[in-house]
Amino acid sequence: MKNLVIVESPAKAKTIEKYLGKDFTVRSSYGHIRDLPKKGMGIDIEHGFEPHYEITPDKKKVVNELKKLAMGAETVWLATDEDREGEAIAWHLAEALGLDKASTKRIVFHEITKPAITQAIEAPRTIDMNLVDAQQARRILDRIVGFELSPILWKKIRTGLSAGRVQSVAVRLIVEREREIEAFEPEVSFRIQGELVLLDDAGQPVDTVAVKLPKAFATESEAHAFLEAAARSQMRVARVEEKPAKRSPRPPFTTSTLQQEASQKLGFSVKQTMTLAQRLYEAGKITYMRTDSVNLSDIALAQAAGVIEREFGKDYVQVRKYKSKSANAQEAHEAIRPTDLSAKVVSQDRNEQRLYELIRKRTLASQMADARLQRTTVDIALSERPEMLQAKGEVVVFDGFMKVYGVPGSEEDSGLLPKMHEGQALKLGTLTARQSFSRGPARYSEAALVRTLEELGIGRPSTYAPTIDTIQQRGYVVKEDREGVERAYRVLSVDESGAVASETRTETTGAEKAKLFPTDIAGIVTDFLMKHFADIMDYQFTAHVEEELDEIAAGELAWRKMLSEFYAKFHPEVEAAEHVSREEAGQVRQLGTDPKTGKPVMVKIGRFGPYVQLGDGGEDGEEKPVFASLSPGQKMDTLTLEDALELFKLPRELGEMPEDFSVEAADGTVFAVHKGARLIAKRGPFGPYLEFGPKQYAPLKGYDPLSMTLEEAVDVVKAHLAAQADKIIRSFPGTNVKILKGRWGPYITDTETKKNAKIAKTEDPMALTLEECQKRLDEAPAAKKRGRRAPARKKKS
Structure with missing residues (x-):
């Protein structure tokens, strides 16, 4: 060779x-x-x-x-x-x-x-050993932080936790944003908008004009007074301003801008975007997908100009060279672009093709002419008020890059206004004053978090996706949709009759789609690290580390020297944290005293999440404390004594089963509950459940165990038994071996050992023999243990 x-x-x-x-x-x-x-x-x-x-x-x-x-x-x-x-x-x-x-x-x-x-x-x-040393320094630094910090969290808060130089800072961003949202008090105002009728010189209506009042009113009474005055007013055009404007395309994609745009336009997660981009790169369809650079090579510029001229004409070509904002762009070679801009279809995979089209359009748009617009602003004076209503219009004279990449930003004022001149009269059509509420800080999406990390100088193109994946895998952050809540708002309206009408309407607010929410443990770990490891959690410090890694890559700093200086400050903080008590680290919150027993009530964090505790005894013959998990949506930070006392009402007896009920499975197994069985709502480590007999339980998904009725409980039991019967495909008499329906298809299980074995999708489960099933179970890994471990003995802090 x-x-x-x-x-x-x-x-x-x-x-x-x-x-x-x-x-x-x-x-x-x-x-x-x-x-x-x-x-x-x-x-x-x-x-x-x-x-x-x-x-x-x-x-x-x-x-x-x-x-x-x-x-x-x-x-x-x-x-x-x-x-x-x-x-x-x-x-x-x-x-x-x-x-x-x-x-x-x-x-x-x-x-x-x-x-x-x-x-x-x-x-x-x-x-290049400078680049190697920079990567070694990053790997060693991250290992030191993780190796020395994580055990502190295990000892002081909960086993299984982890900390990291970049991940912990990312979690801090999400925790702090959530606290800003919780503390936010919306400001209320009333905004005016509506429609006026444009009149000709003879006073005849010729067109309608959409208008807004640039200022908002703080109170309903102020808005009411304005509407009454507007209805009495004579209206005339005070000023017409027409001026040309332009819109310029954005630069071609870097790693972070691709992740953000793919999230917003295609709904891709950061991890999904990078996986798809990696495949396109390895297939030779796009350039390298981890880059800070917005630069395009001369070959790419010439190719783009040729494709644009062929597809849209010479007027659409405008060659541009972009420069990266980051002085230390790590991979300063080229932006992400297609290797062949003339290729429109490069993959049979739908999502690969969608991402490729996004990259191609962005690259072409970056080398296209500005869009030229004509913007018109008309001010309309009212005889009874000093404020002026305003009409805005915008028309596209030449679409330029927008022909490929669409309109960036708001299109609220797009459209052509009717021709108007100063002094021209208008009359009232309708005006409304709508109560509006100022918006609080927005929760992070994955793309928004990437943008913030990049702006702060934390991490590099190769670290964004794994960081966001890690904080979700470790249980610090959940990405989910949440329903909004209903809110009432006021609307006032007036027409040419002059009478102001008012009504109360409702809207849904606060709905979230694919946003990042911190868990309770995220807040506890963040507060602990902020208190005892301020440098590690400091945004500027973390960004400074990235700058030092860039210096190592450039051969300007020795990697061992950088690590030595870091460790000299970091390790003493680790040693000092050893003396922090578990109570302080876990931020046990005393909620008050139970009025019935006089015992203290507190909220803590445990292996299965936050829980409330009644009493702190358990020693010297005292009664053991009573525990209860928090309900979905409840938070340690905001839980009140009243909330906690409600949680202690479980277990709650709902009544007795009013009738016998049974269901027969395909193998003849009968699942039954008898009349008179006690139905008890309880809460366990995996959520609320219903007990309806010895070792007979049904999960309570979608029900509040504190408010559910006996009738609902009976329905839950019946549905659960029917699902259990439907799950069985086949059993082998005289053995514990069964073939069951699972989430991913049929599988073999041993009901005694709890071991499971796979069945291929191409196999017929009814054709499997007991011997074959037993062989697969013997070769399968042991079942994972679940449930609470025995409580650890108390240690003196």
Whole structure:
């Protein structure tokens, strides 16, 4: 073998292999091959933060195969991605494969096309150790923070928690925004809008004009007085202003702007966008998708100009060169663009194609002419009031880039106004004053969080998607839709009759779609870290770390020096936090005293989330405390004593089953409940449930256990038993083995050991024998344990 080319992904390998001749063999490393060990810190802090890397277990076979190929090759080419992470993977490959770094050729390309690859082969370089050191510094720094901070959280708050240099700051943003929303008090005002009738010189109506009052009134009485005066007023055009305007296109996509636009226009999550973009890049359809740069190459500019002229005409071409705002753009090569702008369809996958079209349109639009507009503003004077009503219109004279990319921003005032001149008379059509409420801060969507992180200088293109994924996986943040609440508002209206009518209407407000909400544990961890690790949580400090990593990449700062300075401040904070009590760290809130028992009531955080506790005894013969989980929507920060006392009303006996009820499954198993069975609403670690017999339970989804009726409970029991019967496909008499319907299709289960085994979609479950089912259960992993663990003994803090 003459040449071995090693890339990161198999898809990329296939694409590159098409462009290289028979003298080249292309293989994939399948991503990272070495990392710090999963167990232990893996860093020798005392000896200059020396990392101890190991080949990850799932990559040992890959490394052995690459070693054999490398030994038989005349030249090895490392063609991993062009960013720091890609450079670090190239270095790890050189280390693991025992390659001579002086003779091993390193090549990079920001697009997988034949010209780009040929150009890279003609101009190889060696591994850039500055980029490698910057990536090493990031990895080591993040491991130190996670390794030393997470155990503190386990000891002081709850096991299983994690902290990270970027993730904890991202969680802080979401927690602080939620608290701003909770503290927000909307301001009320009344806004005037409506329609006037334009009159000709003879006083005859010729057209209608939509108008607004630029100012708002603070009270209903002020709005009422204005409407009455408007109805009495003579109205005339006081001023007509016409002026040309223009709209310019936005730059081509960077990583963060692509994530934001794909979220807003296509409804994609940040992770989904990056997965789709990765596939398009590896297939050679777009340039590299992790970039801070808005620059386009001269070749791309010429190609864009040619496509625009062919498709829309010469008037639509306006070549532009954009510059990145970020002085330290990490991947300052090119913006994200198609490799061939003339290609309109590049994938049979619907979402890949939709993302590609978005990238193509944005790239073309960036090289198109400004849209030219004509804006008209007309002020209308009232004889009885000093304020002026205003009409606005906007027409597109030349659509320019908007032909491809649509209209950015509001189209509220678009449309042509009728011709008007100063002094022309109008009369009242209708005017309304609508009560409006100022909007509080908006919750973050994934795209909005990316934008904020970028603005603050926190993280880099490669870190946004994994950071947002991590904070959701760790249970600090949930992304969900929430229904709004109904709110009343007032509307006043007046027409040419002069009588002001008023009414109260309702609207739904506060509905949320795919927004990020912090969990209770997020607030507790954020407050704890803010108090004891202020530097780690400081936005400017986190951004400063990114700047230092850029300096390391540029060869201006030694990575070990940067880590040493960081650790000298960080480690003493870790040692000091060891002395914080669990009560202080967990922010136990005393809510008051139970009026019936005189015992204290408090709210705490536990393994399964927040809960309330009645009494703090359990020692010296005192009664054990009583516990109750919070209801959905309740929060530790805002829970009151009255709320907590309601929660202690469970378990709640609803009554007795009024009749016998039974359902027979396909295998003959009968599920039954007898008349007289006690129906009891309870709350467990996984939510509220209904007990209707010994070891017989039904989850209460969609019901409040504190207010549900006996009739509703009976319906729940019947529905639950019917669902249990419907679940059974087949059973084997004399054994615990059954075949059940599951969320993803039929599966085998052992009702005693709780072990499950898969059934392929192509298999007929009725054709499986007991022996085959038993064999699969024996080979299946043991069932995961669920439920509460035994309470830990009290430790003195």
